[in-house]
Amino acid sequence: ATSARAQAAGFGFTPIGIHTDFDIHVPEGYEWRPLVRWGDALFSDAEGTYSAETGVPLAASDRVFGENTDGMETFEHDGHVLLAINSEYVNPRINLPADSEGMPKNADEVTLLKNMQGVTVMEIANGANGWDVVIDSPYNRRITHETQMTMDGPAAGSALMQTNADPEGMSPKGTMNNCGSGKTLWGTYLTCEENFNGYFGATGAYEETDGLARYGIGGEGRYAYEKFDTRYDLSAEPNEPHRHGWITEIDPTDPESTPVKHTALGRFKHENAEMVQAADGRIVVYMGDDERGEFMYKYVSNGTWSEGQPTDGLLSDGTLYVAKFNDDQTGEWLALTPETTGMSAEDILVFSRMAGSAVGATTMDRPEWIAANPLRVEAYCALTNNSRRGNEGMPVNAANPRETNDYGQIVRWRPEGEDHGATGFSWDLYVMAGNPEVYDNAYGGSDNVTAGNMFNSPDGMAFSSDGLLWIQTDGDDSNEGDFAGMGNNQMLVGNPETGEIARFMTVPNGAEVTGLTWSPDRTVAFVGVQHPGGAWPDGEGKPRSSVVSVWRADGAAFG
Ligand code: FEO
Ligand code: CA
Ligand code: CA
Ligand code: CA
Numbered sequence: 391a392t393s394a395r396a397q398a399a400g401f402g403f404t405p406i407g408i409h410t411d412f413d414i415h416v417p418e419g420y421e422w423r424p425l426v427r428w429g430d431a432l433f434s435d436a437e438g439t440y441s442a443e444t445g446v447p448l449a450a451s452d453r454v455f456g457e458n459t460d461g462m463e464t465f466e467h468d469g470h471v472l473l474a475i476n477s478e479y480v481n482p483r484i485n486l487p488a489d490s491e492g493m494p495k496n497a498d499e500v501t502l503l504k505n506m507q508g509v510t511v512m513e514i515a516n517g518a519n520g521w522d523v524v525i526d527s528p529y530n531r532r533i534t535h536e537t538q539m540t541m542d543g544p545a546a547g548s549a550l551m552q553t554n555a556d557p558e559g560m561s562p563k564g565t566m567n568n569c570g571s572g573k574t575l576w577g578t579y580l581t582c583e584e585n586f587n588g589y590f591g592a593t594g595a596y597e598e599t600d601g602l603a604r605y606g607i608g609g610e611g612r613y614a615y616e617k618f619d620t621r622y623d624l625s626a627e628p629n630e631p632h633r634h635g636w637i638t639e640i641d642p643t644d645p646e647s648t649p650v651k652h653t654a655l656g657r658f659k660h661e662n663a664e665m666v667q668a669a670d671g672r673i674v675v676y677m678g679d680d681e682r683g684e685f686m687y688k689y690v691s692n693g694t695w696s697e698g699q700p701t702d703g704l705l706s707d708g709t710l711y712v713a714k715f716n717d718d719q720t721g722e723w724l725a726l727t728p729e730t731t732g733m734s735a736e737d738i739l740v741f742s743r744m745a746g747s748a749v750g751a752t753t754m755d756r757p758e759w760i761a762a763n764p765l766r767v768e769a770y771c772a773l774t775n776n777s778r779r780g781n782e783g784m785p786v787n788a789a790n791p792r793e794t795n796d797y798g799q800i801v802r803w804r805p806e807g808e809d810h811g812a813t814g815f816s817w818d819l820y821v822m823a824g825n826p827e828v829y830d831n832a833y834g835g836s837d838n839v840t841a842g843n844m845f846n847s848p849d850g851m852a853f854s855s856d857g858l859l860w861i862q863t864d865g866d867d868s869n870e871g872d873f874a875g876m877g878n879n880q881m882l883v884g885n886p887e888t889g890e891i892a893r894f895m896t897v898p899n900g901a902e903v904t905g906l907t908w909s910p911d912r913t914v915a916f917v918g919v920q921h922p923g924g925a926w927p928d929g930e931g932k933p934r935s936s937v938v939s940v941w942r943a944d945g946a947a948f949g
Contacts, residue, residue: 408877442931570662668811678757
């Protein structure tokens with residue numbers, strides 16, 4: 391019955407069951423193969439350097455595909471197909487020599503980790519075996535924690551941005567913890583800096599400010615960077631963390647271009663950046679801050695844009711708003727200005743979380759990806775879970791209605807007047823994930839959750855051009871207790887009109903699914919598999935985060 395219903399809903403495939411193994415599963419009539427794995431060469435001088443026993447050597451570490459693949463986008467340029475792909479973070483126990491026990495013990499090991507993260511730009515081509523990386527393409531590029539960047543917008547150059555190494559506060563280095571992605575309407579890549587806080591630590595005394603505390607910065611860093619590089623040491627460079635946590639724009643078509651951090655879009659733990667346009671042509675960017683009880687934001691440019699027009703100022707001159715979800719299913723975007731917050735323009739951007747609190751934004755259950763429907767003026771945000779909902783200071787509200795929310799939900803909003811530039815909206819919950827086999831209350835999920843499609847912790851999301859919503863999970867894959875019957879993490883497809891949801895793909899145990907883009911002709915989906923367990927995909931040696939190609943065996947387009 392599930393199959394017939396899904397077919398009837400126009401999904402075009404027979405939904406699959408759960409899996410608990412160390413493999414990938416796709417529907418009957420579909421196939422998959424790895425496109426690129428952690429350690430695969432982008433340049434011929436790095437070919438053959440990956441070792442199943444020891445991983446990636448330092449000398450090749452910025453010449454190969456990075457670790458923990460995440461958000462990605464496809465670009466077409468002069469007859470070339472380019473992918474820009476985030477490498478979010480590292481798995482030090484897998485990436486470092488065993489005697490390091492998961493923590494770098496010297497500067498070289500810190501450099502090794504720095505080089506495995508950031509962004510990969512690479513050309514791909516469709517050959518006899520499907521899509522592969524074009525080794526030595528002039529477009530291939532690695533952007534790491536050390537790549538030279540610049541900044542724009544109202545906070546660029548402010549006192550909060552100035553460091554000993556960069557007294558002008560305009561030339562930060564590195565983009566880090568690159569989580570979700572975005573694509574501008576003019577064909578550049580947006581990489582979103584999420585858990586940047588973990589790279590900073592203190593080797594001595596430093597001032598424990600409210601700003602550092604609100605962003606979880608202080609004490610020891612997660613990767614010992616501060617012990618070997620003063621840039622990451624709060625006692626030496628207290629302003630360095632202010633230079634991270636931004637939306638950073640990269641031109642994938644120009645390997646010599648300098649990435650730009652856009653301060654006008656606010657600083658928080660950025661998940662992704664979904665760009666749409668207001669009815670009058672202004673640029674709108676929806677963004678989530680993935681932390682328990684943090685907020686959803688949107689940026690609206692002052693200038694307008696149409697195809698072929700200059701893009702100057704579009705991401706540096708505008709207004710940042712934060713979302714308030716009222717319990718009557720209305721909502722409003724609250725402008726963050728000196729008048730509404732009592733904060734300076736620079737402080738609003740560098741400490742956006744504090745500005746959001748000042749205006750009474752709604753605390754959310756960890757806003758992950760936001761996806762806008764291409765066929766209708768509405769957008770969706772995956773609220774992945776929130777173990778602390780119901781605790782002091784984080785009471786339930788209508789959009790985040792369950793205490794100790796281990797399953798998550800997807801909230802949808804429709805802007806007033808069918809205009810993404812409007813400040814008012816109405817909202818509903820597209821789905822409340824849950825386990826109807828374990829619970830017959832709110833934790834059993836909404837009506838569109840069944841024993842046949844259940845999942846937890848929606849995270850990645852993207853619409854395909856046919857108006858279907860692809861949902862990727864990053865949840866508990868124990869298949870036990872509250873999660874019994876959900877199996878490994880998965881990618882599902884949702885129909886926005888009927889609410890129906892069908893399981894399309896499962897990934898190896900241990901992995902989350904994150905990142906989705908398509909070949910230009912839409913016959914192949916590229917799907918990210920992050921932190922797999924076992925020895926996937928090689929079958930021996932270390933597990934390797936990978937992007938896989940998925941296609942219909944008959945070659946027809948999907949998505
Ligand atoms: Fe990097 Fe919130 O996921
Ligand atoms: Ca995510
Ligand atoms: Ca997640
Ligand atoms: Ca992740």
